[in-house]
Amino acid sequence: MSTLTTKDLLRSRRVAVDALCPTCNAHVETIFHTLVTCSYAESCWSEAIIHMLATGLYTFPQWLQSVFQQHDKTQATSISMICWMIWKHQNNLVWNQAGIKVKEVVRSSTPILNQWRNVQYKTFNHLMSFTTQGDGAERWHKPQINNIKINTDAAIFEESHRFSYAIVVRDHTGSLIEASSKCRDGRVNPYLAEAFGIKEALIWIISNEYKNVTVETDCLQLVQAIRNSLPSYSYVGQLIQDCRDMLASLISKNICFRFVKRSANRAAHHPGRYNCSLADRVWRMGDVHSEFYNVLLEDSS
Structure with missing residues (x-):
């Protein structure tokens, strides 16, 4: 929690933001203020019937150490989850203009903690969960008549600290409707980059008002996560x-997701790696370059 991107931390990194806490608008947003001394946080601790003594403490690590000394392991774990829910409230308020009610912070902390514990069990087989009979294709197949298929992929460019993601949209004849790739600055893991690709595919579907669409990716973990209903409060979550x-x-x-092998996702693999230094690109059937065209042709044959 020492790395939470509070406004005082952003300002120390020369990011021009208003320093006030978005919840109370009365004090600078620090980790200690957000999780301990803000009136909203105090209400959460009161609702949880947990007495949090902050007198004489000035930093969050000092406060947390004191809390852990006063409570047993089970209580300390619950307190940590409430801290996480308070931070989720703060983020919801900033990004969605809708906070979380105090009672909901306390009420939700226990089931969310239990869900997190459940997925930590070693007997939980990630490779066998949330898969369907249609997953795992090794070749690309044309969609049915009046259906379209969107393949997505992402690429990481370590040396330039950039990443890209691409979508390739084709109809039931295998003809290209549209392909696009976007490149962004930042050092991210492949899972996060793939998630951007999936979101881009859904945005495209909404923008173009299509129905009967299959979205395919070679990232099994991402397909499982989307099918799963467990909450995740990370950025990729x-x-x-x-x-x-x-x-x-x-x-x-009628939108569905499929996991496919990389051999069935070559069309999206190509533009994702093509766009490292170029601006965002859009291709249609008449302007694809020969290498990309050959991949499309091989898929349809």
């Missing part, structure tokens, strides 16, 4: 939740 929300809005459009 928020992207996954965005994808779930968009899917919910498209429930009448």
Whole structure:
């Protein structure tokens, strides 16, 4: 928690932001203020019937150490989860203009903690969960008539500290409707980059008002996460939740996800790695270069 991107930390890194806490608008947003001394945090601790003595303490690590000394392991774990929920409230307020009610922070902390514990069990087999009979294709197949298929992929460019993601949209004849790739600055893991690709595919579906769409990716972990209903409060977890929300809005459009082997995802693999230094690109059938065209042709043959 010492790395939470509070406003005082952002300002220390010369990011021009208003320093006030978005919840109370009365004090500088520090970790200690947000999780301990803000009136909202104090209400959460009061609702949880946990007395949090902050007198004489000036930093969050000092406070946390004191708390752990006063409570047993089970209580300390619950306190940590409430801290996480308070921070989630702060983020929801900033990004979605909708906070979390104090009672909900306390009520949700226990089931979310239990869900987290469940997925930590060593008997939980990630490779066998949330897969369907249609997963694992080794070749690309044309969608049915009046259906379209979108393949997505991502690429990491370590040397330039950049990443890209691409989508390739094709109809039931295998013809290219549209392909696009976007490149962004930042050092991210492949899982996060792949999540951007999935979200881009869903945005494309919504923008173009298509229905009967299959979205394919070679990232099994991401497909499992989207099908799963467990919450995740990391940045990539928020992207996954965005994808779930968009899917919910498209429930009448018959949108499905498939995991495929990389050999069935070559068309998206190519533009994802093509766009490292170029601006965002869009291709249609008449302007694809020969190498990309050959991949499309081989898939359709």
